[in-house]
Amino acid sequence: MSTVREMLVELTGEPEFAESIGDDAELSASGIDSGDLVRLVLLIEQRTGAxxxxxxxxxxxxxxxxxxxxxxxxxxSAAGSA
Structure with missing residues (x-):
């Protein structure tokens, strides 16, 4: 499972949901609300430092x-902090 999909599972608690979204599908049209998108961005910042x-x-x-x-x-970000 991809990094972003793993984060979506963490946010939604639904692995089946994260796996059912196509790579090219718009997340906002897939049932992810704006609050979850903000939390996804915060997780990305936290985990990657970007x-x-x-x-x-x-x-x-x-x-x-x-x-x-x-x-x-x-x-x-990882290279910049090394």
């Missing part, structure tokens, strides 16, 4: 978008 800006949030729509962000920014 800051998620308002502009970033505008571009984070699908699981694929979130995964790409975590892969790119998470790696950069």
């Amino acid at each position: 800051e998620v800006t308002t502009e970033d949030m505008d571009n984070l729509v699908t699981i694929k978008d979130y995964e790409r962000f975590v892969a790119e920014r998470g790696d950069a």
